Amino acid sequence: MAKTEGQKLEEKLCYKIQNIGMERPEDVEKAMAFCEGYKEFLDHAKIEREAVRETIRMAEENGYKPFERSKKYKTGDKVYLDNRGKSIILTTIGKRPLDEGVHFNIAHIDSPRLDLKPNPLYEKEELAFFKTHYYGGIKKYQWAVTPLALHGRVMLRDGRAIDLDLGEKPGDPVFVVSDLLPHLAQEQVKRTLADGIKGEELNVLLGSTPIADPEVKQAFKLKVLSILHEMYGITEADFLRAELTMVPAQHAVDIGFDRSMVGAYGQDDKVCAYTALMAELETKKPEYTTVTALVDKEEIGSVGNTGMSGDMLLHYMEDLAEAEGERVRDVLRASLCLSADVNAAFDPTFPDAFEANNASYMNRGPVLTKYTGSRGKSGSNDASAETMQRVIKYMDDENVMWQIGELGRVDLGGGGTVAMFIANMDVDTVDLGVPVLAMHAPFEITSKLDVYYTYKAFKAFNK
Template structure:
């Protein structure tokens, strides 16, 4: 029996998002294979410095060289710019002149975590601790009794840089924030969920062994210092010259009996950073010059010299166009940007905060997010109809399955991305990224099909 006239009309006129696994089952194995590299990236790039270092290693293997001001580049040339070791810009020069615009793809490589306070080390009741100050938007109670690793950089007094990575390798100790046992938590249970563990209770246990000297006043603190001094040459004053952070010690793993999902810390937004990076690395002779940017500080407002609210990208673009004798404002006005950031995947356990027609779902591909922000689109870039059409056409021309979405119900909350900062540079911009379950938790979840298809979307945009 053939289709009815109504069915034909429905097929012609109605919009329907499809599940990639159902429509293209042959892509499942490709996605699984692609995500093996992604999991390795997550394990080697838990903080910004590590992400930049690992990305440079990958880039140099593909022929990228450091960018040189005033040098004239040709189609297919590949360069990178390392900004202070905490963000990186990669470029593949295209067939068209820069005045025709460039294709930006910008993701962030910082994630919520526990930073150490400037003077963090203390002891209390014969236990040594670190005091922390959380970074970015977290549910503080999720960070209790979670095995943590110590990452970061310490600058010693003589100028020597010491990089820390403790808790990731087999045999390493880990660190933890303790929580009350249920037998004694009656008062704690009366707190609001947001205060289940308070900010000043996010104290990291370091050890419980004293220095064997009864004349020492802070024997447990001194024991920790003696270990750090022996291994790294540190003294307590060096904490004042340090950036040390605590992140989950869990490595990236497969989730589910079918291994269809990736579970790991820091997928917001390293999932977009990795997919954008891979699309950049594999780009050969694009039509438009590509500028892929992995940035810092998005989780706290994109501030500072390595964040998108600063001028580091503008200065890079000024240097880039200088060799062609063009004005940077003209290049930017003709450019197009994908703000590569995640969206909230629909969670059937908590459906009330989502509006189903405009939610993003696992296994339906990357999410095109026209606007972010809170409530009345506050703090948002709102992409134009023309920008939406251009980006959609790139995906459709390469048969990339995608979906539309926004971050929950209008009055349920909200959040922002770097899109508004690049749009403020007079660049047409829209958000595109992977839907994530349990976003900002110590253990986030993504679909391998979504990760792979986000890479395909970025590759289509670059091509």
């Protein structure tokens, strides 16, 4: 049937976000295949140190070499800089001179979790526990009765590093925060949801057998210490030199009868880290030099020398520019950045949290988020019209389906990303990433089509 004049006008003038599965069913199998590698990455990179180690392994397999200051590189050369084992920068040298700008992709590799307190181990009523201090924005009640694994690093007095990863392999024990049974929770259920489990109640159960010696005052705590010493050679004093954390022991899995989604811990923001990394690894001789940074500490404000509020990226760019005889300010001013971070996918179970016309939806591709922040765009980078035009053109020219969205209703909340820190370096910046259901939960959900098309967006940007 021929289109009416009104339909033609509507098609010409109106904006409509399309579902990738409806428009391009041939890409479903491609997305499925791509996400097999993504799931494997998630399982090997639950904390930032592991993500950096896995990234270095993948980078070196693809020809990357450690970055050397003052060395002049040529088009197609690939280098990386490991920053303290907790963040990493990868670069493919482009055809154009640096003073015409570089293309930044910046994602974070830390995720909400339960960090151990500096002096964590104690016993109470013949049970042994770790005390924790939660990291990042969490709903505390979601972390109770969730199987947990112990990850992190202990530095021994002699300078040796011991890396822990217990609870992930078949046969490993797991750990847990307990909760009250409903029969005895009449007082607990009167609490607000935010205080259903309080911070000081996030105590991780470790063991229930003692050292069989009546002269020992803390026999249950000592039993745990004896096991840790046998396994890793550590003592209680070594906790004072440690970065240890509890993360969900669940591995990445397919969700749904159609296996169209990925369920896993830490997809905020390793979904953007992995897609940006894969695009970077596959970049050969780009027009503009690519700089892909996978960074730490975003969940607590991008603080410190491994987070984006520090100067690590600036110093790297200074070294890169000086080797080419350029001024770093000229390079940064001409550059363009995709702050690669997730957005909240529209959840039909909780529609009142969103403004439907400006929400992001699963299976409609990566989300361009012009601004984040909260209540009046506070704490946000607000991308300019010119920046939006350039980034959209890159995707449209390569036929990448995408969408645009905000993070929830205006007065309800909001969130932050690394975008404002890069923009403060005089770089045109906009957020782009995957829509996520149940963001910051111990188990987050993404669409495989969105993951795959986010990778395609980074490929288009790098090209």
